[in-house]
Amino acid sequence: MALDDRIPPNPRMLIQALRSIGYSLEQAVADIIDNSISAKSRNVLVRLVRTDEAIEQVLIVDDGTGMSERRLHEAMRFGADTEKSLESLSKFGMGLKLASLSQATELTVGTRNAGIASGRRWTVESISDDWRCDMVPRPEITRLLKGSWGPVDVSRNGTVVAWSGLDRIRVGKGGLDATIKRLMDRLRLHLGLHFHRFLEDKRIRIWLDSQQAGAEPNDVRFEVEALNPFSYDRSGDPDYPRAFPLDLGDLGELIMEAHVWPANSTERTYKLDSAANRQGFYFYRNDRLIQAGGWNDIRDTEPHSSLARVVIDLPPKLDSHFSLDVQKSSIKAPPVFTTALRNAVDGRKTKFSEYLKTAQSIYRKQERANPDNFPLVPVDGLPAYLRDNLRETLAPNERRVRQVRFEWADIEGGDFFEIDREGLVIRLNRTYRNRVLGNRRPSAADAPLLKVLLFLLLQEDLDSGRVSRKQREWLDTCNRALAHAMKVLRTDDS
Template sequence: MPYEPGTVWQYDVPTTGSTHLPPDAGYGRALTNQGYGFEVAVADLIDNSIDAGADKVVVHFLRDAERILTLLIIDNGKGMDEAGLDNAMTVGRRRAYGDHALGMYGTGLKAASLSNASSLTVVSRTKRSRAAGRRLTVEGIEDSFRCDTVDPRYAQDLVDRYDGIIEWHGTVVRWDQVRAFETVAPGQSDQFLSQAIARLETHLGLYLHRFLQRGLQLDIAVWDVSSSADELGEEVDHIAVEALDPFGYKVPGRKGYPRQFTAPVAGIGDMCLTAHIWPAKSKQAGFRQIGALSERQGFYFYRHDRLVQAGGWNGLRSPEGHHVLARVAVDLPAHDNNVLSLDVKKEKVTVTQAFTLGVDKAVDSDGNTFHQYLGDAEAAYRDGSRRTEIVRKPVTPPGKGIDPKVKRVIKEELPEKGGEEPITFTWGALPGDRFFDLDRENNTVILNKDFREDFNDGRRGGANDAPVSKTLLYLLLEDCFGLGRWERSRQDRVDYWNTILVAAADAHRLRRKQTFL
């Protein structure tokens, strides 16, 4: 309809044509400044793996003696052919998503990666196509969005290197020039990796806990490429990520919970709120090891079973100390709406007043209100505060060499000494009459490597092998670290423990030989 002068307030704005305006290189630079934290970015890439049907994913750090070199994420999903790779690496292209896909906007792979690294390489293969790869760099994007084609021979070699994961199909995402790695000072790589992996393990265990509980195998591994003649290097750490269920208590903090509340939300309809009350003073990892308790009370929003917000009241109320036991699970509606919106990084939900008004009116099947639920959570907190608790002595935390599952239980059961370096377990060359030795200066227990094969049933042990032996030694030796004066009686105890343990190891070895005979 032609424009008639004097009708400037009409609803539809008239147009007379259109012009194609390609993005400026500045848009590419903006991809590197999306505010993706390291853990959030890795989780976003694993979302892509899950969407591709992967049930096995490995986050792989490569390092040498001095530096952390690169990060790779490997999965056994359906993979991509050349056309699929081009689509995935096209900046600004949004692909079609399935009804239950975790991907949303089509920018996560590029934005998450280039917010953390200067170079992104993706190598993939399908059942019907050979390995192929593409590489995006910050410089290439600024150069008219150039995408490089990876040498097919390198692509095949990389896929072959991870044939234990990628059997018939899968994808490798590689980050080079990772900014966080490049800031690590010489000699600080071990400390940085230990802290980075701990944060990553917690984040992935929490935000992907429903997938992990359903069987997703997610591992974090560290390989030192300078420690072996093998071009793959040697594995120096390996963690199987376990689910951190924010509702995983064994007994609720209040009888009758969890309860289902129905909230009438304008623009959406009835929404289900599953209200939980944790037991007071719980030491379980899903309660205490996912962040400050004051920040973890409130709503836990899920989108297609993927946690996208872990705590917070979204304007309904302010966090209060006596509500730290209150957590509410909410599954976002499958259809688009104007009431609840998720940010591009998938870590925060923005709500309108329609949601908070609906929560105010929420009731369960017996007519109990949401406000009564908050009162029950407060009562559970106050009742728990009045109970007398046995105080356990703080310990120096366990570190590398102890199985992550064991470390998690130790953290649940025992408080940690503040400011103490974790106790590390490693294998080394020791005299035949020593089962272990102590490097108290570096908080390390050195185990005699001559006994390693016996405690791994003849197999090559990994970084976290012999979990029972190491855990028993940790419990025995924990109080030998962090001391001022080293007493003769303590040294005598270490000496007779060594004598007895060597005898036990010899007996174990003899039994193994008799079994084989």
């Protein structure tokens, strides 16, 4: 008997694979807001609904045009045609479903168009049951749409996207309140950055809040601020920004706008989550920021290029050549892009490579001028010959360094060491000195091996402006381990 060449997919295995594509919470929320913008929404509310122990739901509410019954049916279909116009921020017809199910086991959409309410629901179980998308009874959808949504009015038109069964959102060690704060911070950063053009000209306003399940909603919410990664007051170099045309052959011409941030900027729009990681190309599609930094394999990311950021607005006609990932976080450029970069010159015949050197030069000048950037070298508390060797090893060719001192001192609580970051001092507990020295005579330069090892262990912590909870936990662990080793040493000596 001949085998049937048509092999239907296993829906349970397929949906589990699709759920593992790799959305973060903020990427998933942004994908839903893309649909809100396409629906001409003026306001969007992102709400975390919590119990005492967990986050129960994520709700994303907009006051856009809403959807008719037929349009909702199509929008809930995987690969929906309604999501794929050139002008739309949506692209694959998968965003609503994949983004939602990447975070939750249940997706409910309630929508109202011209006063008429409709609702559909996907669950992991219904998909496994031969791709069954359930209709939601109108009374249930009406109750959902009647929620208290603050500045978002869905009485006539609008949409509520509800995620339930949030099996990908974990409560961290700091507890639920700390987890919610961390998620809110991530949402503010990601949404403020990727939708900054829409937020700046008030095409849309995005609100965030957190509410207790089953309680009357409070009025505590905050508005997401635009984070324009090019919003400096003055350029780091008076000759920038400059336009670099890219000749892409048959694909046409693409314009890059190269910027140099001013050195030593404290602006949040420069620092973001990591200034060094935000250097590189900023690809926009229909004003939506897709890729926020990175050099697309043409060069490595390294601190000296931190001031270099480049704007590239991609016309939708190049979608098939500059492909974006499903999460809309990065661009895969065609080979001709790399070739065009090597040949790119601006109107003054300046090469793109010279622009990068300019940005690096400005960064290096501020680096040399800032004493906090001088390397750390252990000095006091070590033999003279060792100090000289360490300086040559740790800071070759550096004229200036920051000197780290060692001291034996009384330390409460039994800790083996403590750090004075302001004074650049590592203090060792005097209680353990005789055991460390094996009852040899103490001196100002004793225990050199231990001191050098401690310096290497603690160097990054000495240089930290702020100490995170994770750093404190690590230092406590090191102290406990060394104190325990001292107890073992005492036992062996006895």
